[in-house]
Amino acid sequence: MAIFLQLAGTGLVLVSLVDIFLTVLHPRSESNLLSIPVAQVVWYLFRAGAQGPLKRRDRMLSYGGPTIIVTLIGVWVLLLLLGFALIVWPGLGGGIQAQQGETPTDFVTALYYTGFSLATLGTGDLVPQGATYRLLMILKSLLGFSVFTLVLSYVLSVYNALTCRNTFALSLHHRSADTANSANLLAHLAAGNDTRSLQQNTASIAQNLMQLLELNNSYPLLLYFRYRQTYYALPRVIYLAIDTATLVKTALDQDHYSSVIQAAGTAELWCGGLHLLEEVDQAIASNSGGLPKEPQEPLWREHYYRALETLKDCGIHTTQNPAGGANAYVSMRRKWAPQLHKLIRYMAYKPNHIFQ
Template identity: 50%
Template sequence: MGWLSQILGTGLVVLALADIYMTVLYPRGERGILSVLLARGLWQVFCFGARFIRQRDRILSYMGPTLLVVTIAVWIFLLILGFASIYWPALGNEIQMEGKATPTDFATAIYYSGYSLVTLGTGDITPRTSTYRLLMILESMLGFSVLTINLTFLQSVYSQLMQRNIFALSLHHRTGRTADAAVMLARMGSSGSFDSSTRQDLTDIAQNLLNLLESNHSHPALGYFRLQENYYALARVIFVAMDTVTLIKSALDEHSHHSLIASAAVKNLEESGMQFLAELFELFLPVNATRLRMQSEQMWRSRYYKAIAHLAAQGIATTSDVEAGADLYVALRRQWNPGIVALASYLEYEWSAIAPPDFG
């Protein structure tokens, strides 16, 4: 049965290496063999446990770091277990202990494999044939490579997380800490008109969204960094961006602000936001996340009327046909709101944490 153990061990090693490659090195990490399933399974464990603990948001905030630790631990465990299964049949023959009888139990194979993987040397058990000497060298090389790759992986994840948090915090302050896009839009047009700086601001937001999308493509674990502060939520970031575009197209006066409404900056932000939602939904959310709770479109209309009133109060010319504008707002919001609701729901956010109740 030794050959069966070695075939199984080879399969475990290949599985671990393939998952490391697809998760860390391949720029479309949603194809990971184990890591995606591991992330979703661990998230369900955290969600279940958080239901019985008062500090729910705090518990869920540990998910991201825990996922990284568990993922790396699984890779190392699979490599040690895989090589141990390969070495096991050779104990006592091709692999022997110095000066005494060689134990042939699986625990000894684990010990020898782990010793080799962490590149500590040969220890008191040494290979006696060229084949197993080469295997020991291969495992040591893989161990060193995996250690280096994981350190780089962790550094990259936290670097991308910092950029995401800076972007989210920027939008939080631009909206007056309300997640209300009308506040941010009014500040952009504080003089009653929108100049080139407004278009540059919108272009920067679109660019940050695309950077955020690529970060999640490369490191899907980023999506599970659910911080305690609601203003860091991915769903809130995309909500502010999409609501800004929707208000520009439906609430502003076409004659006074045509250059902004028809600008490439607005179109770019709209397309970036829709691509962000579509691709994030595909790579991050499970199939059952499409089962959404419906929101009242009347609530959206109420939000639109309040936005119109706020913009007008700041001296910004708004559409003369408010009802037609409300119809357009609702029609545009139908395109992006379900995806944001699904994302917020999956990550255990109340909708009031994404868009305050007063704003729908």
């Protein structure tokens, strides 16, 4: 029985340490053991409990990200605490003795003794007697201190990454004249029909998108930080970036803007947006759904023609073949719209809050 308990405890400790290693020291979206499942469960509970008026629902969902971080840390600590408690439990009254009186041998005492060691508070009123339990106490103290330091650095890194994401979101929001309209964004980027300025602006947005892609890959829990202000929404950031690239390729005059259409920045914006959607899709539950059942292509064409009018009103040279451009736009949008709608639904947004 004692061996079984200690093996089970060792397994719990290893699970916790492996997940801490994968989440903190090897931060990639594809390498995790507990972090993504824990995040999905907590987010599901928040979505299920977020009922009532829109403002109240958005306010409740805005606490989802911080709660996931706290829950994940709690799971790590709980696994370490339970695991080491199972390891030392058979040693109570033998290899571990009370300084005064009879040594309790219940599991709560094992938790108490383990908690003292993991918190680096010492041994309390229980003292290890043999070399094995003394070395185990040192190991628990070292792990407790290391886990505390790693968790603190991870939390700081997550919030630094979140600040970078929010800064990029605000930049796109204000560049699009405080709207979710990619045509407005492109009109400002291409103001004056200056191809060099448009190329530089596109490259700048693409660089920020590449940074966001890497941050999301390193810290996939960023996905679950959902603010009440929709201009911070990750789906809106992705939409503005990737739809702008789609309009550059299909709505602008092919001759005047050929250097921009073929530029590396435009390719980064397009491919990076698709890549980011693929990365996010891996962290989303498979039953989140895709496009709505109603036909979407007529709405896409309507959006495209409205974008052409917006660009023309701003004096931007647009394509000389609007019908062909609309077909190309619809064809390109099919490549990213299903994943974007899946993300919008998973994050409990309404489509009209994300794009116009």
